[in-house]
Amino acid sequence: MSFSFAFESSAVEWATAALFLLGLALLWRFLAPLPAAVRRLRIFTALILAGLLFKPVLSRLDSRSIRPRLSVVIDRGPSMQGKDDFDRARLKRAVDWILRHRAEIEKHAEVSLYGGAAGAHRLDWNELESLQADNAAFEPASVLSDLLSAGAPPERVWVLSDGAFENGETLAPALARLGSPVDALGVGPKRIPKSLSIAGIETPDFVFLHSRFETGVSVEAHRLEGKSVTLTLRHEGKILQKRVLQAKRPFEILRATFTLEAAALGSQDYRIAVLVEGDQDKRLRVSRGFRVEVIRQKYRIMYLAGRPSFEYSHLRAQLKGDPNHELVSFVILRNPEDVSPVPDNQLSLIPFPATEIFVKNLFQFDLFILENFAYYRFNLPAAYLENLKRFVAQGGALLIVGGENAFTKGGYRGSPLEETFPVTLLPDKDDFVTELFKPTLAAVDHPFLAVGDTRAESKALWDALPPLDGYARFSDVRPGASVLLSHPRAKTASGRPLPIVAVQEFGRGKVMLVGTDSTWRWKLAGGRDWKLSSFYARFWSRAVQYLTGSLELKKVKFSPLPERMPAREPAILSLRVFDEHFRAVPGVDVDLKVVWSRPDGTTTSPAHFEREPGVFQIELSELAEGRHRIRAIARYRGQLWGEDGVNFVWEGPRSDAPLNRRALQELSEPTRGEYRDLYRIDLQALLSSLPPVREEQAVRSRQHLWTWSGWLALAVFLLLGEWFLRRRRGYL
Structure with missing residues (x-):
């Protein structure tokens, strides 16, 4: 324990005290004839009054250790329900690791726990064991933004995840706002089998008839280094184009672009097939369909x-x-x-x-x-x-x-x-x-x-x-x-x-x-x-x-959906509304009703909003595995204008999804954090990267001396003392 002494007076109060002391010095010659005891008594009283103008404060201090603020985020996206090498759910494995090392972690850091999915949800230690996976996919940018809004910014962040997420363009700004190192701890199987998967197909929702458009395909190849991967694009059973790509690393995302021509109106179905030449393993033969809507421009x-x-x-x-x-x-x-009276070459007609x-x-x-x-x-x-x-x-x-x-x-x-x-x-x-x-x-x-x-x-x-x-x-x-x-x-x-x-x-x-x-x-x-x-x-x-077929083309049209929707929430659907000339209809002129039929037979009306003129976005949450049906009915200028419907099968999480180290490294490296596999983490090395524990003096109590009520009694005592001395010396 220690003490500190300080003053809380303002500049005005300091100036008042200085003027008071200056006045006392100027009046000193009038005090000279008084007895020495009386002079000393008056000087003591004046000093006390001047000191009170300075507002003295006495503080009692205690020493304490300040641990760095550490935010621990556990990915609770749907893929975390998948199993690891020991047939344990990845989420369970991450929770067990945190609980097992709780005491050691809390020695070195002040820990804040979060469950992460579409955003970050604050947890206490009692909630950790009952943490369940969410249907919403893990969104790093949203999670990091929520950490900042939860209180004092963390000095370091740990993210326990299998990397089954898309970083997207919003990640870099979110990491910059966070301003703290992020360590990514990979949760997933140690061994990655040979596999191929179509990570994504990028294609426009609508294209104009006779126009050319591009379709981009991303393929994840695991342990296929040195192999040739063939991508085949088909339309109505006919092979349109092929691409042969070479895998060079143990994990690689292969990308190919196909340029197509919209030759017919309406919904056009295509299919991408991917395989490893000469290998009959089913895991190395995958395909996915997609649809493009063709409309007229002129x-x-x-x-x-x-x-x-x-x-x-x-x-x-x-x-x-x-x-x-x-x-x-x-x-x-x-x-x-x-009959013409002049030769053809002299006529102006073509x-x-x-x-x-x-x-x-x-x-x-x-x-x-x-x-x-x-x-x-x-x-x-x-x-x-x-x-x-x-x-x-x-x-x-x-x-x-x-x-x-x-x-x-x-x-x-x-x-x-x-x-x-x-x-x-x-x-x-x-x-x-x-x-x-x-x-x-x-x-x-x-x-x-x-x-x-x-x-x-x-x-x-x-x-x-x-x-x-x-x-x-x-x-x-x-x-x-x-x-x-x-x-x-x-x-x-x-x-x-x-x-x-x-x-x-x-x-x-x-x-x-x-x-x-x-x-x-x-x-x-x-x-x-x-x-x-x-x-x-x-x-x-x-x-x-x-x-030309446009009279039968739907003026209310959903954007094409894949045959099977991945296990991510919310599922986002787009709906377009056109006028009679196939121009976008502003939402103010449209009365839109959307009905969602779930696999269990229940129906509801999901929320929707206008993303841009004529384009409405529908978001579906709390999805269940199975077939979902969405139907939209639009009225335009008070008249029934059209309707459309789409079906899709929502998939559960993949239990065999590999640990995506690349995505986790993209999360940690820009912040000078580190990536580590959870199963081989050196906890002490990880803790050593935290800022050190520092000692800090904290104010335990404060006493404002100038507010003490005893000053009044002291003033009365001093006045009585002077009266007594003056009376005794015969000055009264």
């Missing part, structure tokens, strides 16, 4: 018209004015039979590029439009129509717009292209009738005809349209074709209602036939009835969307 359209017309003028303007369309159009101004249109560039387009085009006039080879037929069969779209030269008279009867038509053609070339008529709805519930918000509104709009002028006659409707609009009176040669608009699928593509070239009259109708002002544009926009 519709590429070829428009070929047989002559200038109102239909060509209005339809071309409509297609060209849509930013989602990339249009190339040709109109025939002079047919081969037309020659008809038939080869470029029907052969060279055909497959670059999504939609091919033939409007009133007489094929026979140009003496084109039949192979050109055969190529156009193949274009449709392979997924292209074909739109045939009528006119007097469009069908039989145009030379299409008996041609390869007629096989794609939803109708059969008449043998009579005079197949076009000029008269006014109002088409009737033949398929009220077909999605293409839903030009209004409701069925009743759509029908009212169709009924309000002005009549069309002229239509083509046909022999019959092909089996499997759908008639959308029909003539109110005319019949086919077979006696069925005459199609005005009909569609059918051919191979992987679609064909639409419009038996009239007077739909431009619908556009003019908007001038007299505002309700019809946008009908023409909507009709043809939906025609393009229907033919």
